[in-house]
Structure formats: structure tokens, C-alpha cells
Amino acid sequence: MRLIQGGPAGDMRLAVLDIGSNTAHLVVVDGNGKGTFTEVGRKKEILRLADAAFATMSLPDDTADRLVSTIKRMRAFADQQGADQLLAFATSAIREATNGLDVLARVRDEAGVPVRVLPGFEEARLTYLAARTWTMFSARRLLVLDIGGGSLEVAAGDEERPQITESLPLGATRLTRRFITSDPPDPDELAALRVHVLSLLGPLAERVRASEWDVVCATSKTFRTLGKVAEALDDIPSPSASLGFAGIDGRTAPVLDGEAVNLLAGRLATTTEKQRGRIKGFNRLRAANVVAGSQVAALAMQAFGLKRLVLAPWALREGLILEELRAHAGTPPSAADHRRRGAVIDFTRRYAWDEAHCRHVAGLALSLFDQTTHLHGLDAGDRELLDYAALLHDVGWSVAQSGRHKHSLYIIRNAEIAGFSRHELLVMGNVARYHRRGLPAEHHSDYTLLDERDRRRVRRLGALLRVADGLDQDHFQVVEAVSVHERNGGIDLRLEARDEPRLSLWASERNADLFEAEFGLPLHPVAASVA
Structure with a gap:
């Protein structure tokens, strides 16, 4: 059985473990590959984490011991049910305990189950x-x-x-x-x-x-x-x-x-x-x-x-089950997705926004995404968020040129854009923030609000956006298309340009730092042709 904090699931038996304030509740389902499921097993145990967590804001050793033992039994039950994957998540009691992450490290080490903490x-x-x-x-x-x-x-x-x-x-x-x-x-x-x-x-x-x-x-x-x-x-x-x-x-x-x-x-x-x-x-x-x-x-x-x-x-x-199954099934975007893109564009037009540049960068970023799926392993929902983050990445110009990437993060994460959850806006804001300057770091407060799965998404989407923005450094859309070619342990990024792309070559190579750090491959931008 593969143990995950959140990953694809579809034609398989999936076990989901909910570690709540009072109980641990395991549900085992069969996914049908179409984003729906049938329940095949269920197990619940009383935990009462809240008794300690909300009184002292900490989980004592005996409570942590009980949690580890409970999760061991839950994992054994999932195995007995023939689960292919186990997805475990925790909510407010662990989220708010000052030693919550330490307790989850014990769970991972002793029970062998990684646990995702949901905001x-x-x-x-x-x-x-x-x-x-x-x-x-x-x-x-x-x-x-x-x-x-x-x-x-x-x-x-x-x-x-x-x-x-x-x-x-x-x-x-x-x-x-x-x-x-x-x-x-x-x-x-x-x-x-x-x-x-x-x-x-x-x-x-x-x-x-x-x-x-x-x-x-x-x-x-x-x-x-x-x-x-x-x-x-x-x-x-x-x-x-x-x-x-x-x-x-x-x-x-x-x-x-x-x-x-x-x-x-x-x-x-x-x-x-x-x-x-x-x-x-x-x-x-x-x-x-x-x-x-x-x-x-x-x-x-x-x-x-x-x-x-x-x-x-x-x-x-059930919401978590649905999201995991649909991610694997590749459920196509709905009409809502088109309305969401329109809502993003309407929002950006309130600010000093170079629409041609941002639309062009979005197109280049999506092209990079589609050509590097074997590297990043992300899904259609992540591609959608990259599109929106690229459209929004320069809204910080309306505040100041200096630190505009940080201003973009602030504007996006605090925005009210129809059709978007606060979590999506936080992810998009972080992706936009890393289109230039510093790389993601533990002392960046908005980055540390995300769990490890979302941090990985931000790093990988941010790496693609960072390169795409460098490709249009002069905002003149000189680079019309890019193609990715793996060669000699690295990646050649061939630029199809309508003029000499000297600035684009220099800027995209400079902006390859996050890409190279995340994927472990050097990126070499090269001019393919000049019209």
C-alpha cells in the first residue's frame, strides 16, 4: 500500500483517514475512474485530542502515544481492506497545537503514515x-x-x-x-x-x-x-x-x-x-x-x-475523496473554469497591468508546463492555477516597481475574485511572488502557510512562470514560441523569435535558478531562428 499526503487516485481502493478533534475516522472506497466512488469499509476510534489541545495548546505524551497507536490500527485496517493508497489528514486540534508538527513526525516515523494538516x-x-x-x-x-x-x-x-x-x-x-x-x-x-x-x-x-x-x-x-x-x-x-x-x-x-x-x-x-x-x-x-x-x-x-x-x-x-479521485480521472474543465479566467482578467484590469505581456507570459508558461509534465508531475488543476497566476503576476506594479512581486502576492492573496477559494488565491499569490528575485524559503511567512504538498506545487509552478517571464523581459513579445529538448543531462530551451532575442536569452537563463534547483537539470536557452 502506498502512503500519501495527497496525490492521484482513481481506479483503485482508496483509504482516507480523518484525524479530528475528538475521533479518528477511516473510510475505504473504490474509485471508478470517473471521479465517483463506492464505500467498502469504515472504522472509527475515539481520540479526544481536543481535551488537551484546546486547554493547553499542546498535546501531551500520553495523547501522542494514543494517536500513534490508533493510526497503527487504522493502517492495519486499511491493509486488511486491500487499500492501494492511504491518505491521512488532520484538522484544528493538531493544526493549533504548538507541538502538532512534532507529534505528526512521530506518527510518520512510528506508524509509517504521513499526515497532511488542512487549513x-x-x-x-x-x-x-x-x-x-x-x-x-x-x-x-x-x-x-x-x-x-x-x-x-x-x-x-x-x-x-x-x-x-x-x-x-x-x-x-x-x-x-x-x-x-x-x-x-x-x-x-x-x-x-x-x-x-x-x-x-x-x-x-x-x-x-x-x-x-x-x-x-x-x-x-x-x-x-x-x-x-x-x-x-x-x-x-x-x-x-x-x-x-x-x-x-x-x-x-x-x-x-x-x-x-x-x-x-x-x-x-x-x-x-x-x-x-x-x-x-x-x-x-x-x-x-x-x-x-x-x-x-x-x-x-x-x-x-x-x-x-x-x-x-x-x-x-467525502470532499477529500472526490478531489483525489477527480484529479486522477482528469475531469475536464467546466464552464465555470472559463468564467473564472474571465473573473481574473476583470480583476487585473483594476490595476496598472500590461495585458499583452501577462497574456503572453501565461501562454509561454502553459507551453512549458505541457512540455515538462514528466518532470513536474502536476495535473490539470495545477495548470489552471499557473494560467491565473501568470495573468496576475504583475499586478504589484500598481503599488511600486520595487518589490512588485511581493506586492502581487499581497494583492492576490487578499483579493475577492469570484469562483476562487482563499486557498487557491494563497497558492496563486505565492506562485506570482516567485516569478522574480528570491527563491522560496522557510522564512517567507506566506509560503510557510502552505503544507508540503502545496509548497511543492508553488516551487514547480513558480519555476515555470519565472522562466516564462524572462522570455518576455522586454514586454515586446519577441519570443513567439518555445520548445523543450533534453540533451546531455540538461534541457535546451529553443526560442522561436521574430527578432534577435538577446534580452530574452539572458533573462530566461538568469531566471532558470528555481527551475534548476527544483528539477535538478541545467536549463540552456538557445535561439532557434530569427525571422
């Missing part, structure tokens, strides 16, 4: 992908809420890629540890919790309320638990099956009414943990954290103006 906005984006796919893309405008142990993810949009991807530190376990010390909860504790939740929801609520949503999906165990409790209590409106939503996997998800969520939040706040544990639908862990979780659910629905929620069964794990 919060990636959690939101992948959860949205899962919900949109499960609804079979039938909702023109989709809003997704997910309350985990450490965070609340909110994602929304009208296409496959969300326009809103937010992760707020409003997880049920986190808030329980911070605010609730009494059993039953003290009214003052609950009041402080509500004030805190509303203070974080407020800025996002304006953006969410600005649109009407065709479907609102709740994807987390917190919401599904509230649905089960509503069914168990006679005086709480039960989730409606008649209004349910039929998904791609044949299951019909019930709809939970906002009134029921409000009533449950009030009722649960007056009960002890022992009393909650006797209600059908609760296990011990959920009984401990559901008061805070129900408060977040009720307040989010109120703040966002939501009347009902579809209790969708697919969430983060």
Missing part, C-alpha cells in the same frame, strides 16, 4: 465540494455549515468552487472547554458563550445574508445529533422526511427546522450531562459537548437568517 479554509472548501456533489449540483446557490470539535466551517457559492470559505474557532468541544464549567450550565456561562459566538458570526453574517440560498446543507455530526434528539422528544418538531433531499448516493436526507434547533438549544442548556446521556441519540462524548454545539447551531441559523437545513450525509472526508 481551515480548505476544510470549508472540501466540505462544500462534498455537499454540492451529493446534491448532484441541483442547487444553483448552496450554503454549507459544519460544526466540528474545534471549528465552524461555512462555505457558499453558486458553482463547484465556493465564493465563501470561512473557518471560525466555534467548535463544540473548544467552546465547552472554554465556557462551560457547571453541570447543568450556569446562565452566566451561556450568556458569555453566546456573546462570543455572535461576535465572530457578525462579520460573516452580512456576507451570507447578502444572497438567497436555494439549499442550505448541514453536514456535521452535531447537526445530525440534533436531528436524532428532535425525533426522540415529543414536543420538538422532528426532521421532515417529506421535505427531504434525495442525494447522489440514493439516501434521502431529512430537513431540520430552525424552530426545532432553537427549542433544542434552550432545552439542552437546562439539563445535566447525565440527563442528556439518557436521551436517545446521544453518546457520552456528544452529551458533553452538545450544549455548546446546539448554541452555535441556533445562533448561526439566526445570524444567517436560515429557516431550515438539509442534514446531508457527505462532509469533509
Whole structure:
């Protein structure tokens, strides 16, 4: 079995391990080569990483020991199921622990499993992908809420890629540890919790309320638990099956009414943990954290103006599975991709932008990408991001010529461009940043925000953009085409030019430093012909 932090998967059996704040959950699926899957196995174990992570911001040795042992068992289960690949990822508890990376190094060394740490906005984006796919893309405008142990993810949009991807530190376990010390909860504790939740929801609520949503999906165990409790209590409106939503996997998800969520939040706040544990639908862990979780659910629905929620069964794990399978299947770009390129060009026109230069550099960069696939091993989605980064790479000129590559990074990563997630903008910004001057380094703060997989993407895409920009150093589009030829342990880059390309030869050779460092091959630009 091959162990990956994120790589291609398709006609194979894929195991995905979700290391959450409270549980480790493994799902094994068969990919069919068309970007969809069938589940064949599942295993879950209680971890309770959040007990330590959110209290001390560190994972003690006994917790790390338990994590290593759990992942060893998960790997053994994946082997028993015949998995070809194992993809492991971690969320907020490990992400925020000061020793989280050290613990994951132990996991890698002792359990033999590398673990990818997902940023919060990636959690939101992948959860949205899962919900949109499960609804079979039938909702023109989709809003997704997910309350985990450490965070609340909110994602929304009208296409496959969300326009809103937010992760707020409003997880049920986190808030329980911070605010609730009494059993039953003290009214003052609950009041402080509500004030805190509303203070974080407020800025996002304006953006969410600005649109009407065709479907609102709740994807987390917190919401599904509230649905089960509503069914168990006679005086709480039960989730409606008649209004349910039929998904791609044949299951019909019930709809939970906002009134029921409000009533449950009030009722649960007056009960002890022992009393909650006797209600059908609760296990011990959920009984401990559901008061805070129900408060977040009720307040989010109120703040966002939501009347009902579809209790969708697919969430983060399924989103990650879908992305891996689709990357391997080579799913072709949709109409959304063409609209995204238009959105990028519209955005660049707000700035002092040499459109002819940037379009030409984008074309040269894509040509280099297509001719070096055996070197970089990247996919169609990466090619798309290279195109956009090339179009955007010089927007920093509008701030100043000096340090313009850094200004471009700042503008891109903080931009609001329709159809792009915060994560995509961060990757594109880093690619644009490295089109000139310094190479990627550990002390570059925006580069270190990325995990190792994304850093590799940035280095390789940045290497291609850097050479392409050198090919049009004078902004006169003298070099019309390039061809890549491997020879004598290096690469000849032959320039087809309409005039003597002296500056292009010099600049592209100067800009080959990142290419040579990343691919381990010297690059030799040569003039093929002069018109």
C-alpha cells in the first residue's frame, strides 16, 4: 500500500483517514475512474485530542502515544481492506497545537503514515465540494455549515468552487472547554458563550445574508445529533422526511427546522450531562459537548437568517475523496473554469497591468508546463492555477516597481475574485511572488502557510512562470514560441523569435535558478531562428 499526503487516485481502493478533534475516522472506497466512488469499509476510534489541545495548546505524551497507536490500527485496517493508497489528514486540534508538527513526525516515523494538516479554509472548501456533489449540483446557490470539535466551517457559492470559505474557532468541544464549567450550565456561562459566538458570526453574517440560498446543507455530526434528539422528544418538531433531499448516493436526507434547533438549544442548556446521556441519540462524548454545539447551531441559523437545513450525509472526508479521485480521472474543465479566467482578467484590469505581456507570459508558461509534465508531475488543476497566476503576476506594479512581486502576492492573496477559494488565491499569490528575485524559503511567512504538498506545487509552478517571464523581459513579445529538448543531462530551451532575442536569452537563463534547483537539470536557452 502506498502512503500519501495527497496525490492521484482513481481506479483503485482508496483509504482516507480523518484525524479530528475528538475521533479518528477511516473510510475505504473504490474509485471508478470517473471521479465517483463506492464505500467498502469504515472504522472509527475515539481520540479526544481536543481535551488537551484546546486547554493547553499542546498535546501531551500520553495523547501522542494514543494517536500513534490508533493510526497503527487504522493502517492495519486499511491493509486488511486491500487499500492501494492511504491518505491521512488532520484538522484544528493538531493544526493549533504548538507541538502538532512534532507529534505528526512521530506518527510518520512510528506508524509509517504521513499526515497532511488542512487549513481551515480548505476544510470549508472540501466540505462544500462534498455537499454540492451529493446534491448532484441541483442547487444553483448552496450554503454549507459544519460544526466540528474545534471549528465552524461555512462555505457558499453558486458553482463547484465556493465564493465563501470561512473557518471560525466555534467548535463544540473548544467552546465547552472554554465556557462551560457547571453541570447543568450556569446562565452566566451561556450568556458569555453566546456573546462570543455572535461576535465572530457578525462579520460573516452580512456576507451570507447578502444572497438567497436555494439549499442550505448541514453536514456535521452535531447537526445530525440534533436531528436524532428532535425525533426522540415529543414536543420538538422532528426532521421532515417529506421535505427531504434525495442525494447522489440514493439516501434521502431529512430537513431540520430552525424552530426545532432553537427549542433544542434552550432545552439542552437546562439539563445535566447525565440527563442528556439518557436521551436517545446521544453518546457520552456528544452529551458533553452538545450544549455548546446546539448554541452555535441556533445562533448561526439566526445570524444567517436560515429557516431550515438539509442534514446531508457527505462532509469533509467525502470532499477529500472526490478531489483525489477527480484529479486522477482528469475531469475536464467546466464552464465555470472559463468564467473564472474571465473573473481574473476583470480583476487585473483594476490595476496598472500590461495585458499583452501577462497574456503572453501565461501562454509561454502553459507551453512549458505541457512540455515538462514528466518532470513536474502536476495535473490539470495545477495548470489552471499557473494560467491565473501568470495573468496576475504583475499586478504589484500598481503599488511600486520595487518589490512588485511581493506586492502581487499581497494583492492576490487578499483579493475577492469570484469562483476562487482563499486557498487557491494563497497558492496563486505565492506562485506570482516567485516569478522574480528570491527563491522560496522557510522564512517567507506566506509560503510557510502552505503544507508540503502545496509548497511543492508553488516551487514547480513558480519555476515555470519565472522562466516564462524572462522570455518576455522586454514586454515586446519577441519570443513567439518555445520548445523543450533534453540533451546531455540538461534541457535546451529553443526560442522561436521574430527578432534577435538577446534580452530574452539572458533573462530566461538568469531566471532558470528555481527551475534548476527544483528539477535538478541545467536549463540552456538557445535561439532557434530569427525571422
